[in-house]
Amino acid sequence: MNKNYIYLMALIGSIMGILGSISWVYYGTSFIGGWIEGDIQSTPFQLSDNAMKTGLIIAFIQSIITISFFIVTLVKTTPENLENETRLTGLWFLWTGIGIAVINFFHVIPCILLILAGTYSIKETKETDNHTTDREMDTNENGPGYIET
Numbered sequence: 001m002n003k004n005y006i007y008l009m010a011l012i013g014s015i016m017g018i019l020g021s022i023s024w025v026y027y028g029t030s031f032i033g034g035w036i037e038g039d040i041q042s043t044p045f046q047l048s049d050n051a052m053k054t055g056l057i058i059a060f061i062q063s064i065i066t067i068s069f070f071i072v073t074l075v076k077t078t079p080e081n082l083e084n085e086t087r088l089t090g091l092w093f094l095w096t097g098i099g100i101a102v103i104n105f106f107h108v109i110p111c112i113l114l115i116l117a118g119t120y121s122i123k124e125t126k127e128t129d130n131h132t133t134d135r136e137m138d139t140n141e142n143g144p145g146y147i148e149t
Contacts (some may be wrong), residue, residue, distance in 0.1 A: 090121025
C-alpha cells in the first residue's frame with residue numbers, strides 16, 4: 001500500500017478523534033450522568049447536580065487523555081516520520097487505536113482508521129524488508145550479478 005494512504009488514514013483519524021474528543025465533553029457529560037442516575041434518555045436539565053458533576057469529571061478526563069494521544073498521533077503522521085520510522089509509527093498507530101477504543105468506545109471510527117493505518121504501515125515495512133533480503137550478491141567469474149535464493 002502506498003504511504004500516502006497510510007498518511008491520509010492516520011491524519012483523518014487524528015483530526016476526527018480530536019474533534020470527537022472535544023464534543024465528547026458535552027455529550028459524554030449527559031451520557032455518563034444519565035448512566036449514573038439510571039436514566040440514559042434524560043436531558044441534561046433533568047439530571048441531578050451530583051450526576052452532572054461526576055459525568056463532567058469522567059468525560060473531561062477521557063477527553064484529555066484521548067486528545068493527548070490524538071495530538072501525538074497527528075505529529076507522527078508527518079511524511080518524514082513515515083519514511084524514517086515506518087514500523088515504529090505503525091506500532092504507535094496500532095496501539096493508540098486499540099488503547100483509545102478501550103478508553104472511550106465512542107471514538108470507533110477514528111480508532112478503526114488508526115488501526116488500519118498501523119496495520120498497513122507494519123505490513124509495508126515487512127514487504128520492503130522481504131524485497132531487500134530475497135536477493136544475494138553473486139560475485140563469480142562472470143561478474144557481479146544477482147541470483148534468487
